[in-house]
Amino acid sequence: xxxxxxxxxxxxGLQESVAGRRILSVTLRKTDFxxxxxxxxxxxxxxxxxxxxxxxxxxxxxxxxxxxxxxAAADSAAADRNGTPNAAIxxxxxxxxxxxxxxxxxxxxxxxxxxxxxxxxxxxxRELRYTDPRRFGRMxxxxxxxxxxxxxxxxxxxxxxxxxxxxxxxxxxxxRIKTLLLDQRVLRGVGNIYADESxxxxxxxxxxxxxxxxxxxxxxxxxxxxxxxxxxxxxxGSSISDFxxxxxxxxxxxxxxxxxxxxxxxCFRCGATIKRIIVAGRSSHFCPVCQRAPRRKSGSGVAxxxxxxxxxxxxxxxKAKRKMRLRTSKG
DNA sequence: CTCGATCCCTGGACGC
DNA sequence: TGCGTCCAGGGATCGA
Numbered sequence: 001x002x003x004x005x006x007x008x009x010x011x012x013g014l015q016e017s018v019a020g021r022r023i024l025s026v027t028l029r030k031t032d033f034x035x036x037x038x039x040x041x042x043x044x045x046x047x048x049x050x051x052x053x054x055x056x057x058x059x060x061x062x063x064x065x066x067x068x069x070x071x072a073a074a075d076s077a078a079a080d081r082n083g084t085p086n087a088a089i090x091x092x093x094x095x096x097x098x099x100x101x102x103x104x105x106x107x108x109x110x111x112x113x114x115x116x117x118x119x120x121x122x123x124x125x126r127e128l129r130y131t132d133p134r135r136f137g138r139m140x141x142x143x144x145x146x147x148x149x150x151x152x153x154x155x156x157x158x159x160x161x162x163x164x165x166x167x168x169x170x171x172x173x174x175x176r177i178k179t180l181l182l183d184q185r186v187l188r189g190v191g192n193i194y195a196d197e198s199x200x201x202x203x204x205x206x207x208x209x210x211x212x213x214x215x216x217x218x219x220x221x222x223x224x225x226x227x228x229x230x231x232x233x234x235x236x237g238s239s240i241s242d243f244x245x246x247x248x249x250x251x252x253x254x255x256x257x258x259x260x261x262x263x264x265x266x267c268f269r270c271g272a273t274i275k276r277i278i279v280a281g282r283s284s285h286f287c288p289v290c291q292r293a294p295r296r297k298s299g300s301g302v303a304x305x306x307x308x309x310x311x312x313x314x315x316x317x318x319k320a321k322r323k324m325r326l327r328t329s330k331g
Numbered sequence: 332c333t334c335g336a337t338c339c340c341t342g343g344a345c346g347c
Numbered sequence: 348t349g350c351g352t353c354c355a356g357g358g359a360t361c362g363a
Contacts, residue, residue, distance in 0.1 A: 001356070032339095057357080099356055100341080115341085134340045136357060175334065184358080192356065281336070282356065337361085345353085 002097040003057060004158060004189030005232035006243050006251065010103065011054040013246025014061075014128075017105050022048045022123040030117045033098070033132065035140035043141050044093065044120065056154050056188025059103065061093040091143040094150070098136025104129060104246045154188040159226055161187065167218045170210040177213060177221070178206035179280040190225065193260045194232065196285045198225035200259040205291040206284040207277070212294065231256070259285040 002010070023044050031037040048064040095103055105126045112119075118130035118139065130139065142150055156165060169186050170177065180186050181195040190198075199206050201224035204217055213221075235252040244250050254261075258268055263276040263285060272289035 003357095096357080098340095098358085132340095133342065134356090136340065138358085173333090179334080182357085280334095334363090335361105336363105338359090339357105341355100343354090346351090347349105 001099050001191065001193065002101065002243055003191030003194055004054070004229055005194070005235075007057050007059060007097065007189070008054045008233050009245045009251060010097075011052050011059045014052040014059065014103065014105075017246055018049055018122065018126075018128055019051055020048065021126075022046070023128075024121045024123055026121075027119040028117070030135065033117070033135045033137050033139060035138070035142075039141045040093070040118075040139070043091070043143075047091075054189075055094075055151060056157070056184060057096060057191065059095045059097075061095065063091040063093065065090070090147075091141070092147055094138070094140045094142060095130065096138035098132060098134060098138065100134045101130065101132040101137035102244065104244075104248065154184050155186045156188065158187045158189050159229060161222070163219050163222055166222045167215055170218050170221075171213060171215070173210040175210055176206065176279055177204060177208050177210050178282070178284055180210045181225075182280055182282065189229075192282050192284075193257065194225065194228055196260045197228050197258055200286060200291065201228065203290050203292075205293050206279045206286055208294045259287065261285070 023046070026041055026044050028034070028037050028041065034040060044063075047066070049061050050064040051060075051062040053060045053062065095101070097103070105122070105128050108121070108125055108127050113129070113131050115133040116129050116131045117135070120128040122128060130137075140150075155169070166187075170180055173180055175183070178195055178199065181190050181198070182192065196206070198221060202217065202221040204213065204221055232251075235256070259274055262274045265274050266272070267274055267287040267290060270287065270289045272287050274285055275288050276283055276285050278284065
């Protein structure tokens, strides 16, 4: 599942392999994950891809000006280092991979993989193809102020945010720390795997309220998060479902996961059994000994979360709901 | 405003 | 082997 390190890996690969290429034509198949399919068909043919960068969990395929100058967008790398959306970007194709999306170049004669929803024919005999079985991804052509406004919806880059800024955002909230880590308006790019891994590393329980964290805990969390993200980028990401980079190669970081996907196994630090609960509607893996649960306030939401396990009583509820839906859809 | 719950989607795993 | 069911999860949306 692509999070920051996986998207970074893919974006770097595409920058290597398709930056500078011109898009000759576009073919759309399923389009329900595209903001405005007509805009893509209208604006992209004939345009050159100036640069490919990651923005949070998005890939930004920056387009050269219509007059074909690579100028502004090609010079934008340095400007982006400060983490603010780049004013020099005028037009871009935003691609979010959701859970199962992939964007990679293929030779034109290579048969289309299943679930290939978008094909960009390039000027060198290759095609940039977007595949996404679940279609949880997103694609959008955005320009000018619309693009700027869209990018401003997102929070800080995890690898660039200062400890002060991070601490301010986290400690002023009553939301659970896991929720805050996953909230793209707080930090852009962190997903379920790296949230769990960094919380384990910093010994913080995922259901702790952001505002309950001590300053040193928040600082330790950010250090852990940044170290883990850097290491994961070095290892070309985690391949859990089917993530592969632009060359079709899997990442290696999943071998270094300490808690994610390790429910029932032993904590590498203390030997206790790794648990899994639902926080923020997501599986959250943690060590119940290293990561102390927040104190329960009787009848509070936190107490309820403590009791919520992924399997068990909820299943019956779900079954009932499902039956309901089937009935209503028939009638 | 904030926060949690629900829903979208499909392949794969699992149970019978 | 084959069919039904559940599950994974990022993010939009809705309601409290």
